[in-house]
Amino acid sequence: xxxxxxxxxxxxxxxxxxxxxxxxxxxxxxxxxxxxxxxxxxxxxxxxxxxxxxxxxxxxxxxxxxxxxxxxxxxxxxxxxxxxxxxxxxxxxxxxxxxxxxxxxxxxxxxxxxxxxxxxxxxxxxxxxxxxxxxxxxxxxxxxxxxxxxxxxxxxxxxxxxxxxxxxxxxxxxxxxxxxxxxxxxxxxxxxxxxxxxxxxxxxxxxxxxxxxxxxxxxxxxxxxxxxxxxxxxxxxxxxxxxxxxxxxxxxxxxxxxxxxxxxxxxxxxxxxxxxxxxxxxxxxxxxxxxxxxxxxxxxxxxxxxxxxxxxxxxxxxxxxxxxxxxxxxxxxxxxxxxxxxxxxxxxxxxxxxxxxxxxxxxxxxxxxxxxxxxxxxxxxxxxxxxxxxxxxxxxxxxxxxxxxxxxxxx
Numbered sequence: 402x403x404x405x406x407x408x409x410x411x412x413x414x415x416x417x418x419x420x421x422x423x424x425x426x427x428x429x430x431x432x433x434x435x436x437x438x439x440x441x442x443x444x445x446x447x448x449x450x451x452x453x454x455x456x457x458x459x460x461x462x463x464x465x466x467x468x469x470x471x472x473x474x475x476x477x478x479x480x481x482x483x484x485x486x487x488x489x490x491x492x493x494x495x496x497x498x499x500x501x502x503x504x505x506x507x508x509x510x511x512x513x514x515x516x517x518x519x520x521x522x523x524x525x526x527x528x529x530x531x532x533x534x535x536x537x538x539x540x541x542x543x544x545x546x547x548x549x550x551x552x553x554x555x556x557x558x559x560x561x562x563x564x565x566x567x568x569x570x571x572x573x574x575x576x577x578x579x580x581x582x583x584x585x586x587x588x589x590x591x592x593x594x595x596x597x598x599x600x601x602x603x604x605x606x607x608x609x610x611x612x613x614x615x616x617x618x619x620x621x622x623x624x625x626x627x628x629x630x631x632x633x634x635x636x637x638x639x640x641x642x643x644x645x646x647x648x649x650x651x652x653x654x655x656x657x658x659x660x661x662x663x664x665x666x667x668x669x670x671x672x673x674x675x676x677x678x679x680x681x682x683x684x685x686x687x688x689x690x691x692x693x694x695x696x697x698x699x700x701x702x703x704x705x706x707x708x709x710x711x712x713x714x715x716x717x718x719x720x721x722x723x724x725x726x727x728x729x730x731x732x733x734x735x736x737x738x739x740x741x742x743x744x745x746x747x748x749x750x751x752x753x754x755x756x757x758x759x760x761x762x763x764x765x766x767x768x769x770x771x772x773x774x775x776x777x778x779x780x781x782x783x784x785x786x787x788x789x790x791x792x793x794x795x796x797x798x799x800x801x802x803x804x805x806x807x808x809x810x811x812x
Contacts, residue, residue: 404517405430406508412516412541413548413574417478419541424475425484425506426523426544427453432506444504445488450497458527467533473497516548522595529593538578542586545575546596546618563630564618587616597624599631660686668727677733684734687723694718 407429412422431452437443453472454464476499479485489500508515526540527533549564549571556563564571572578590596601614614635619627663675663683672680701707701715728734 403519405433405520405523406510406515406517407544408508409514409516409548411482411484412544415576417475417482418576419537420471420475421478421482422475422541422544423457423537424453424472424479426540427456427472427475428479428485428501428503428506429508430456430520432503438503441507444507445500445502447491447498447500449499457523459524465533468527468537469497471533471537476501516544516550518544518547525593525595526590529589531589538582539586539589542571542575542578542583543590543595545578546571547620548574549618559626559630562619562623562626565615565634566618567615591621594621597621597627599627601631601635603635657686664723664727668724672727672730677731680728680731680734684725684728687725687728691722691725694722 405426407426411417411425417425428448431446431448432438434456435446438446450469450472451464454461454468458464458468476485476487480487484505486502486505487499488502491498491500522543523540526543527536529536531539546564549566550561551559551563551565552561554560568580568583572580572583575583587596587598591598597619599617601616603614604611605614617627617631617634660683663679664687666672667675667680667683675683698715698718701711701718704711707715
């Protein structure tokens with residue numbers, strides 16, 4: 402079996418205790434492994450506690466009493482929750498066996514809200530070096546954590562790999578487990594290389610306060626993408642990163658203005674007062690600037706209809722294009738080939754249209770993951786379990802935006 406599909410509503414929250422979740426996972430495994438049950442030719446099977454334990458932990462000489470007792474309690478919990486029906490109890494003083502009708506345990510992934518874990522993950526947790534009671538509880542926590550992975554389409558290639566939910570929310574998904582227990586389980590599961598937890602040292606602004614950026618979670622196999630996602634989030638939302646980025650962009654904007662002033666001097670006939678390296682930098686700046694402007698102009702002309710506002714905008718852009726022929730006077734530019742220009746030069750790190758035109762801007766990139774279409778869960782993001790809303794919006798700050806930020810408030 403590649404994946405063990407579970408009814409998300411049953412294995413998270415307070416619908417079942419950890420005993421019920423454990424028994425449900427064992428029986429779901431048996432349903433998937435039994436041809437008659439899987440093919441829906443029958444919904445009845447005779448199941449023993451040993452069979453259920455085998456489905457969870459594999460073959461052992463003797464299964465721990467704590468595990469068997471938990472499974473037995475779980476069966477009756479599932480009965481009271483109308484998840485299964487006990488048709489007959491064959492139990493004796495030394496063995497426990499039941500004839501179960503498991504029709505309600507079938508999962509329609511086209512209609513029901515579901516999640517999945519891998520059988521090897523279940524085996525690994527229940528066979529680790531902890532006492533059985535803790536292992537059962539930790540399995541419940543692991544399932545709850547995985548259930549918070551974000552499946553929204555906006556996550557693209559990260560669908561179902563990342564969770565940015567708070568420890569408080571994950572604790573509620575684990576049946577109101579204490580946050581302290583959740584943190585302890587995070588440490589154990591991380592050491593087992595079951596999960597990866599990215600812990601940020603930065604804070605983000607929420608209203609008029611600074612709050613610690615929440616952990617970012619993934620399976621350990623997805624560690625690299627988790628680090629990349631969390632690091633990018635810090636870059637855009639982290640208070641410390643905003644300060645650095647604002648300072649950096651201001652320096653960049655100042656340098657661009659300096660290069661523009663030197664260009665004006667070269668155009669006015671004072672090119673011989675600058676060294677070769679400076680002139681090369683000025684030429685590259687002007688070429689890049691012209692290319693950025695022309696792309697914007699072409700994009701406007703490509704529109705089916707241009708408004709008067711669009712035409713005025715294009716005129717303003719065209720007025721900013723600089724004459725590149727002023728560089729023909731320099732023989733070292735005519736004869737030399739700059740290898741860096743053999744491929745298109747990216748404008749991204751030099752300036753934006755707004756910076757070229759000296760227009761203050763606040764660039765906002767929405768990352769609202771609430772109420773967007775999701776895949777794998779077959780319903781809209783109605784609650785936090787699909788990542789909810791990554792608090793606030795991601796945004797960038799240019800040199801012209803530095804006045805929008807109260808630097809003192811960020812400390």
